[in-house]
Amino acid sequence: MKYSHRYPAYPTQEVAAELEYHIDIHRQAYNYTLYEYENVDADDIGSAYKHHYRLPGWKHEFPVFSTVNSKALQRTVTRFYDNLSNLKDQKNNGNTVGKLNWKSPREFQSMTYSQSGFELKNTSGRHATLCLSKIGDFKIRYHRDIPDTADIKEVTIKKETTGEWFVSFGLETDEADLPEKSDVDSLDVSNSVGVDLGIHNYIHTSDGKTVEWLNLEDEYERLRREQRKLSRKEKGSNNYENQRRNVATVKRHIKRTVLDYQHKLTTWLVREYDAVFVEDLDVKEMLEQSHNARNKQDAAWRQFITLLEYKADLYGCHVVQVEPRGTTKDCASCGVETAKPIWVREHSCPSCGFECDRDANAAMNVLQRGFSELGLGWPESTPVETALPTDTAGFQRVSAKRVIETGSLGA
Ligand SMILES: [Zn+2]
Numbered sequence: 001m002k003y004s005h006r007y008p009a010y011p012t013q014e015v016a017a018e019l020e021y022h023i024d025i026h027r028q029a030y031n032y033t034l035y036e037y038e039n040v041d042a043d044d045i046g047s048a049y050k051h052h053y054r055l056p057g058w059k060h061e062f063p064v065f066s067t068v069n070s071k072a073l074q075r076t077v078t079r080f081y082d083n084l085s086n087l088k089d090q091k092n093n094g095n096t097v098g099k100l101n102w103k104s105p106r107e108f109q110s111m112t113y114s115q116s117g118f119e120l121k122n123t124s125g126r127h128a129t130l131c132l133s134k135i136g137d138f139k140i141r142y143h144r145d146i147p148d149t150a151d152i153k154e155v156t157i158k159k160e161t162t163g164e165w166f167v168s169f170g171l172e173t174d175e176a177d178l179p180e181k182s183d184v185d186s187l188d189v190s191n192s193v194g195v196d197l198g199i200h201n202y203i204h205t206s207d208g209k210t211v212e213w214l215n216l217e218d219e220y221e222r223l224r225r226e227q228r229k230l231s232r233k234e235k236g237s238n239n240y241e242n243q244r245r246n247v248a249t250v251k252r253h254i255k256r257t258v259l260d261y262q263h264k265l266t267t268w269l270v271r272e273y274d275a276v277f278v279e280d281l282d283v284k285e286m287l288e289q290s291h292n293a294r295n296k297q298d299a300a301w302r303q304f305i306t307l308l309e310y311k312a313d314l315y316g317c318h319v320v321q322v323e324p325r326g327t328t329k330d331c332a333s334c335g336v337e338t339a340k341p342i343w344v345r346e347h348s349c350p351s352c353g354f355e356c357d358r359d360a361n362a363a364m365n366v367l368q369r370g371f372s373e374l375g376l377g378w379p380e381s382t383p384v385e386t387a388l389p390t391d392t393a394g395f396q397r398v399s400a401k402r403v404i405e406t407g408s409l410g411a
Contacts, residue, residue, distance in 0.1 A: 001172065001173050001175065001178060001310075001313050001314070002153075002170070002171070002172050003171050003172075003173075003310055003314070004168050004169060004170050004171060005144055005146055005168070005169050005171060006166055006167070006168040006169075007128075007140040007141055007142060007143065007144075007166065007167050007168075007169075008140065008141045008164065008165070008166055009130070009138055009139070009140045009141075009157070009165040009166055009167045010138060010139045010140070010141070010165070011138035011165055012138065014136075015135065015136045015137070015138050016165065018135050018136060019135060019157060019159070019165070020159070022067075022068050022069075022072075022111060022134070022135060023108065023109065023110065023111050023157075023159070024105060024108075025064055025065065025067060025068050026068065026072070026073070026076045026108070026111040027103050027105060027108035028064075029058075029065060029068075029073055029076045029077065030076050030077075030079060030080055030103055030108060031102045031103060032058070033051060033076070033077050033080040033081075034080060034100055034101075034102060036051070036054070037051075037080070037084075042054075047081060048074075048077055048078040048080075048081035048082075051077050051081070052074045052077060052078075055070070055073060055074065055077070067134065068111075068134060069113060069117040069132070069133050069134050071113065071114050071115055071116050071117055072111055072112060072113045072114065072117060074114070075111075075112045075113070075114040075154070076111065076112070078114075079112070080100070083100055084100060087099070087100060109158055109159045109160070109161075110156055110157060110158035110159070111156070111157055112154050112155065112156045112157075112170075113132060113133075113154060113155045113156075113157075114153070114154040115153070115154070116133075117132065117133040117134075118130065118131065118132050118133070118152075118155045119131045120146075120152065120169075123142055123145070123146070125142070126141065126142060126143070127139045127140065127141060127142055128140050128142035130155070130167060132155075132157070138165075140167055143260075144263070146169060146171060147171075147173060147314065149173045149174070149177040149178070150171040150172065150173045151171065151172050151173070152169050152170070152171060153170045153171065153172050154169075154170040155167055155168070155169055155170070156168045156170070160248075160252070161245070161248055162245055162248050162249045162252060163245070164252075173314065178313055178314065178316065179314075179315060179316030180316055181274070181312075181316045181317065181318055182274040182275075182316070182318075184318070184374050184375070184376065185376070186274070187274055187275050187318070187371070187374065187376060189206075189207075189367070191273055191274040191275070192273055192274060192275035192276070192277070192318075192367060192370065192371070193205050193206055193207055193269070193272075193273045193275070193276055193277070193363075193367065194206035194277045194278075194363045194364060194365070194366030194367025194368070194369075194370060195269070195276060195277065195278045195363060195366060196279070196327070196359050196360075196362040196363040196366060197278065197279060197281075197301045197304070198213075198359060203265070204357075204359040204360060204362070204363045205363055206360070206363040206364045206366065206367040208360065209397075209398055210359075210397050210398065211265065211398045211400075211403065212397070212398065212399050212400045213400060214257065214258065214261050214400045215400065216254060216257065216258075219250065219253065219254050219257070220254070222250055223247070223250045223251065223254065226243070226246050226247045226250050227247055229243055229246075230243045230244060230246075230247055258300060258303075259303070260404075261400065261403065261404065262300075262303060262304050262307055263307060264403050264404065265304070265403060266304065266307040266308045266311050267311060267315075268403070269308065269317075270308065270311045270312055270314075270315040270317040270319070271315055271317075273317060274317060274318065275317065275318035275319075275320070275370060275374070276308060276312070276317060276318070276319050276320075277319075277320050277321075277322055277366050277367055277369065277370025277371075277373075278305055278308065278319070278320075278321055278322070278366065279321065279322060279323075279324035279327060279366060280321040280322060280323060280324055281301055281302055281305060281321075281324075305321070318374065320370050320373050320374065322366055322369035322370050322373055323369055326365075327362040327365040327366055327369075328340065328358060328361070328362045328365075330365055331347070331349040331351065331352060331354055331361070332347075332354070332356075332361045332364035332365050332368065333349060333352050333354035334349060334351055334352035334354065336349060336350075336351035336352070338350060338351075340358070344358065345357065345358050346358060347360075347361035
């Protein structure tokens with residue numbers, strides 16, 4: 001299984017200058033690959049693998065290519081062919097595409113060390129050290145451990161438009177080393193959870209937890225302020241460029257805060273439960289009448305589910321997306337459908353008399369559908385009786401702050 005972890009990096013000025021110098025040589029290598037691909041007729045052109053054989057010749061002709069790590073140089077040639085094949089895929093999918101262009105320094109801000117030439121050290125604290133051959137050492141903020149079972153296949157070093165540096169580790173864990181998912185037959189209401197993705201920025205679990213979403217009002221206000229400032233600057237001026245950077249910084253900060261939060265939430269879920277069920281967003285989107293207004297939140301939930309799914313394999317948890325139709329209307333206890341407008345926060349079943357919070361009822365339905373997706377019947381003792389607090393007072397509210405500080409929602 002392949003996945004990646006990304007970390008902020010803090011090279012000294014000296015090392016940063018060296019990184020920039022190397023990236024620019026890689027940019028020239030990329031452009032030269034394009035040049036040869038388009039203009040040179042030779043047997044060793046046409047695939048990354050073949051093109052790698054030309055590199056000794058390059059180094060002979062242009063000694064500057066010898067100053068960078070040679071595996072990384074191969075990787076840059078491969079990057080060109082990867083882009084080429086992405087372009088072909090898009091074309092095959094019926095998209096209008098141009099051709100690959102020469103990269104200007106602004107468009108080429110990263111390089112990748114592949115297989116060798118890098119070493120990650122001092123990983124026990126909050127900061128680790130990354131050593132790159134031919135460049136030097138620098139610190140990264142090591143806020144997430146790389147799993148023991150993971151092999152680091154490659155490292156990409158990137159300078160963002162904000163001027164900040166990041167490294168991204170391409171990781172691979174053998175299928176055989178992944179924890180086994182528990183037997184489907186062993187799943188029940190005590191080790192499985194249905195999650196309702198709320199419209200009003202929270203998640204709700206079938207075992208009675210309401211988890212607040214981050215309050216980002218201050219950040220969004222700051223973004224609006226910076227954007228207003230930008231609109232008053234003269235396009236193309238130095239001030240405009242500086243302000244554009246400020247806007248980008250705030251946007252990135254918001255994006256990262258959300259991602260970090262979602263990492264904590266999803267890790268908690270897959271560690272805590274053997275099975276996690278969520279609504280299928282693709283279907284849900286089709287059902288929503290006014291989904292435009294919700295785009296931002298939908299994008300966030302999409303990312304949440306993507307994280308959940310990849311962690312399912314890493315932590316040995318079943319993650320299943322279920323049919324979202326009617327999760328709010330159907331009674332979790334007897335299945336009878338009752339229409340309720342959005343402002344009605346209580347579920348009160350006219351048929352069986354079951355009463356609970358509207359979202360708890362929805363989360364319970366998600367749980368039930370998850371079981372049936374996995375081919376399991378509904379357990380004898382209904383979770384409605386055993387697992388669900390029947391009044392809202394019984395809910396455990398978990399604040400975003402607590403998730404951030406402890407990485408947990410547990411009691
Ligand atoms: Zn009912």
